[in-house]
Amino acid sequence: xxxxxxxxxxxxxxxxxxxxxxxxxxxxxxxxxxxxxxxxxxxxxxxxxxxxxxxxxxxxxxxxxxxxxxxxxxxxxxxxxxxxxxxxxxxxxxxxxxxxxxxxxxxxxxxxxxxxxxxxxxxxxxxxxxxxxxxxxxxxxxxxxxxxxxxxxxxxxxx
Amino acid sequence: xxxxxxxxxxxxxxxxxxxxxxxxxxxxxxxxxxxxxxxxxxxxxxxxxxxxxxxxxxxxxxxxxxxxxxxxxxxxxxxxxxxxxxxxxxxxxxxxxxxxxxxxxxxxxxxxxxxxxxxxxxxxxxxxxxxxxxxxxxxxxxxxxxxxxxxxxxxxxxxx
Numbered sequence: 001x002x003x004x005x006x007x008x009x010x011x012x013x014x015x016x017x018x019x020x021x022x023x024x025x026x027x028x029x030x031x032x033x034x035x036x037x038x039x040x041x042x043x044x045x046x047x048x049x050x051x052x053x054x055x056x057x058x059x060x061x062x063x064x065x066x067x068x069x070x071x072x073x074x075x076x077x078x079x080x081x082x083x084x085x086x087x088x089x090x091x092x093x094x095x096x097x098x099x100x101x102x103x104x105x106x107x108x109x110x111x112x113x114x115x116x117x118x119x120x121x122x123x124x125x126x127x128x129x130x131x132x133x134x135x136x137x138x139x140x141x142x143x144x145x146x147x148x149x150x151x152x153x154x155x156x157x158x159x
Numbered sequence: 160x161x162x163x164x165x166x167x168x169x170x171x172x173x174x175x176x177x178x179x180x181x182x183x184x185x186x187x188x189x190x191x192x193x194x195x196x197x198x199x200x201x202x203x204x205x206x207x208x209x210x211x212x213x214x215x216x217x218x219x220x221x222x223x224x225x226x227x228x229x230x231x232x233x234x235x236x237x238x239x240x241x242x243x244x245x246x247x248x249x250x251x252x253x254x255x256x257x258x259x260x261x262x263x264x265x266x267x268x269x270x271x272x273x274x275x276x277x278x279x280x281x282x283x284x285x286x287x288x289x290x291x292x293x294x295x296x297x298x299x300x301x302x303x304x305x306x307x308x309x310x311x312x313x314x315x316x317x318x319x
Contacts, residue, residue, distance in 0.1 A: 032193065109278075
């Protein structure tokens with residue numbers, strides 16, 4: 001693990017040195033224009049149920065501790081949406097994400113291979129309707145002039 | 160609040176010269192003319208580069224003494240300030256420092272506005288770097304025309 005971390009840091013340094021100045025060296029390179037406008041209307045968020053989520057890193061997710069830890073201790077579960085969503089320039093994508101039964105959301109997030117999707121809502125409450133039990137409300141807005149993709153991320157706590 | 164944010168983003172995007180968000184110390188910055196199409200590889204922030212956030216930073220009393228709670232939360236912030244160029248994006252892999260800790264969520268500590276969160280996940284968004292078992296992946300993008308600084312923030316949890 002340490003070795004890999006060093007490699008990443010080394011790669012960063014090399015990338016920076018290669019450009020002379022540490023400014024916008026980037027994975028994927030290039031630059032895009034900002035969106036010409038932003039749509040600030042929010043549509044009804046589609047629900048992403050437990051069936052539409054996949055568990056991340058199952059074996060590593062439970063919290064570890066000493067031998068005296070209670071078997072009733074809480075565990076963390078990380079989920080990511082099976083589907084990858086595309087957001088058009090200037091538009092937002094609002095999603096209601098539900099933890100599986102007997103789990104509660106701790107936080108939401110986004111996994112985006114390219115920057116440009118601003119997190120514009122991340123809350124336990126529904127900002128535009130009824131709040132469902134076990135749900136998290138995540139929204140991103142595309143502030144660039146090109147379509148971008150993302151996967152919803154959700155951290156749940158259960159036993 | 161939502162409308163204000165939407166309006167701010169709209170103003171940034173269409174490049175209105177009249178847009179002048181309030182900032183500590185006064186002054187304003189125009190929006191970035193171009194936006195990075197990829198992440199600047201910030202690298203890894205290991206446990207030795209993190210420190211527990213102070214009470215004023217975490218604004219939560221009793222966080223370190225949760226009583227009968229079975230889940231102990233600790234809030235960490237990076238030691239060093241990171242700088243993002245105008246229009247640039249920066250991605251960090253942040254490791255929880257202590258044995259047995261797992262990340263619950265990441266965050267951004269920024270002195271002035273202009274950096275927007277564009278990735279916050281337990282999985283690596285970059286195909287170049289595999290997901291580390293104890294890491295959180297946090298990325299920001301600078302939508303202003305000025306270099307801005309931030310500190311990655313991570314909340315870690317462990318069983319008692």
